[in-house]
Amino acid sequence: MNATSRNCIAELGGLFDPQSVAIVGASSTPGKWGFEYARQLLGSASSRDIYLVNQRGGIIHGNEAYTSVQLLPARPELVVICVPAAQVQSAVDEALEAGARYIVCVTAGFKEAGEEGRKLENQMRDRIRAAGARLVGPNCVGLYDAAAKLACTAFWDLPPGDIGIISQSGGVIVDLGMRLPRERLGISRAVSVGNQADLNVGEFIGSFAVDPNTRVITAYVEEFRDGRRLFEAIEYARDLGKEVILLAPRAGEAVGRSVASHTGSMISNEDVLASTCADLDVVRVRGIGDLLLALRGLGAPARSRGRRVAVVADGGGSATLGTDAAVAEGLEVPGFSVELIRKLKNISPNSGVGNPVDLVGALDLGVFQPIIQEIASSGEVDAILMNGAFNNVAGASMEGERAVATNIQNVCSQSGVALSVATMATGEPAMTALAADRVPVFDYPLEAARCLELGRKRMPVRKLIATVDSCAFRGKTDYLASRNALGEAGVTFSKSLHAKDIDEAAEAAGTIGYPVVLKALGSLHKSDSGAVVLGIRDETALRTTVADLNNRLRPTGFSVEEMVMEGDAMELLIGGIRDPAFGPTVVVAAGGTKTEIWRDRVVALAPVEEDTALRMLSSLRIAPLFAGFRGSSPVDLSAAAKAAAALSRFISGHENVVEAEINPLIVGPTRCVAVDARIVTTS
Incomplete structure (x- = not known):
């Protein structure tokens, strides 16, 4: 994220804590947007001036309404527009003439209504930008800041906390506003971005990243208009120590374009989104349920540093189901060392303690405490998943049960080991004590395991490389010219x-x-x-x-x-497209004439370094063949990675190249040569 972007981020602080707000379209009629915005803003007006604007004037919520923004006694820093679409343009002009820095346009009927609406939206955005102001929306439902006591909304009643919400849907914010209190969580800042005519999700992520009251940033995204900038903003937020959760439903069908090459028919928005989240180790969820699991995991007393999990249960069935749940979430259930097994056997001689740990018939939570203490302090696992009844502590009072639960939680936290619990006895004193300490407690092991995975500490596989020095490709794009251009870029051809x-x-x-x-x-x-x-x-x-x-x-x-005759050679595809949402991408895949049938591919944002290209190649399903299989010789995978990195630099360095492809790239033990090439440009 460049310096200009950071300056824009810093300037957005005034949007969430304006000194004055004007509501154009304020109404005295209950149920109307103008009525609700006025009610909410006046209710949080202790630190700012609130001006009501209505063409007819009058008294609204006991306050005088002005007939025009230009008649206000002072310049409004923020103007909220909630008038019919036909009146929006004149309302915007008045707000800009009055010197407004920010405009929130609630009104719908723009881009989402068709081409004419899109033109009007673009014109409004251009006028606002030309005046040095910024626009939220149109077709949005406002914003909120707990610390600034700003409720620039119509219907939200949000609990304060440390979670920031950026959403293309106002309904998602309402949903979370109702659910988060049940999880002992609340909201620091929220914004409904609407059509994102001007300010977009990525810019808001950057703004939330510098907000000292926001610990976790949640972004609900339906449309990735500038996916690369969004992920750059996520990197920026994480560099500042903020957690980011991306709530993004599965992308639609393959990107619409003329299928001019195999690569163009293979990559979709979902491919790029999923691979980028994996590359940057971004928490990506597809529903509210998983979002809440992620928030609980991120807010737990200790978070998993990796994927090694110990399953501790009160019976064989519980142990098996807990283990299966962990493995299903991509977690590891490694066998314990001989030394740790010896220590656990000394505590519980008749139990299975190799991981999973099956404390047969142990309904007494107190029995689990020394077992968990040994496991947590061993350094052999990153998390513990408890699965069972856990419904009493022998001879203990209610307070005694709570004390045992607290001891278990403390042991895990002090060792930096995450704890997640699945139990049928969620209402028992020990379990309510754990939940009160923010330990995730669930009914089922699948939830407990998923919470561990979503809440673990993340570590990006790589950093994004900025696309710099991009220019237009002026060469020809026929077959021979494409070979020459990619050869000059660093790919070796036959x-x-x-x-x-x-x-x-x-x-x-x-x-x-x-x-x-x-x-x-x-x-x-x-x-x-x-x-x-x-x-x-x-x-x-x-x-x-x-x-x-x-x-x-x-x-x-x-x-x-x-005729390339390389013994034990394999055919690969390397290529890339300029994705409408994510910009230049690179793909490596099983190649040849059957590449669409194999559909074995890995995608990344371009450009990539050779080490990233090598990791991509090693992630293919056919990767075991690269090292030699049943007597065949290993292929020169590093040379293939060098070719893929060179192609990625070519497509990212030429702004008018929309597709580039080599298929096949023949990779053998001693040679790696391209034998076909294609380049497609926009002009």
Whole structure:
């Protein structure tokens, strides 16, 4: 995130703590937006001036209403517009003339209403930006700041806390406002972004990141208009020590575009979103339920430093179900060391203690305390998942049960080990004591395990690389030109010569040396149209092949290429697209003519360094074959990573390149060469 972006972020502080607010469209009619906004703002007006504006004037909520913004006694820092769509433009003009710094446009009927509405929205945004002001919305339901006592909303009644909410849906904020108190959680700051004509989710993430009262930032995103900037903002927030949760439903169908190459048909918004979240280790959830699990995990007394989990249960079934739940969430249930098993056996000789721990028939929570203490202090796990009844402590009073629970929680917290509990006895004193200390307590082990995974401490696999020095690609994009351009970018290609006719083809083949590959130029997918002929071994066969291709395809020319014969070689695809939402991307995949069938691919935001490209290749399902399989030799994977990184730099460095692809890239034990290439530009 650059310095200009940081300055814009700092300036947004006035949006959430304005000295004065004007409500254009304030109403005395209950149920109207103007009535509710006026009621909420006046109710939190102790530290700022609130001005009501209504064309008819009068008294609203016991306060005088002005007939125009221009008649206000002082400049409004923030203007809220909740008038019919036909009146919005004039209301915006009045607000800007009065010197407003921020405008919140509640009114709908813009981009979401069609092309004419989109034009009006863009015009409004341009006028506001030209005046040096910023716009929230349109089609939004306001904002809230607990510390500033700002309730610039219509219907929200939000509990104060340390969770920031940025949402494309006002209803999601309402939903969380009702649910969070049940989880002993509250909201520091919230904003409904609406159509994001000006201020967007990424900018608000940056603003929330510098808010001292916000610990966790939650963003509900339906549309990734500038996905790269959003993830840059997430990186910025995390660098400042803030947790970020992305609530994003599964993206739609593949990005609409002309399918000009295999890569274009493979990558979708969901591919890029999922891979970027994995790369940056961002908490991404798809529903409110998982969001609440993540918030509980992030707010627990101790958070898991990794994925190693000990399952401690009061019976075989509970142990098995707890283990299955942990594994299903991608957590590890490693076997304990001999030394730890010995210590646990000394405590409970008749129990299974190899992980999972099955304390047979142990309904007494006190029995679990020394077991958990040994496990937590061992350094062998990052978290403990307890699954069972846990409904009494032998001979203990209610306070005694609570004390045992507190001791268990303290032991885990002091060792930096996360604790999550699944029990049928959530209402028992010990369990309510744990819950009161913010230890996640659930009815079922799947919830307990998912809470551990969502709440663990995250560690990005890599940092985003800024796309710099981008310029337009001015070269040609035919097959031969594409080979040359990507070759100059750092990709090694097989030997090739261009031939215009049968005699030049024969001369080229003699220069390269048989066997050769002959490609008829001018076809989009050469192999699909029969324009590629492999393994031509002599001049007679070459001349016959050229004649056949001339007869069938009427090519513009030929590419005569060496026949790459690399033992134990594999075919890969490396490519990328300029995604409308995320910008330049790179993909590595199982290649060849069946690449769409295998659908074995890994995507990342471009550019990538060679180490990231190597990790991507190693993440493919076919990766075990790279090291050699049943007697085959290992392939030069580092050379393939170098080629992928070079292609990623090419597409990210040329703003008009929308697709680039090499398929196949032949990777063997001693050589890594590209034998096909394609580049697509917008102009």
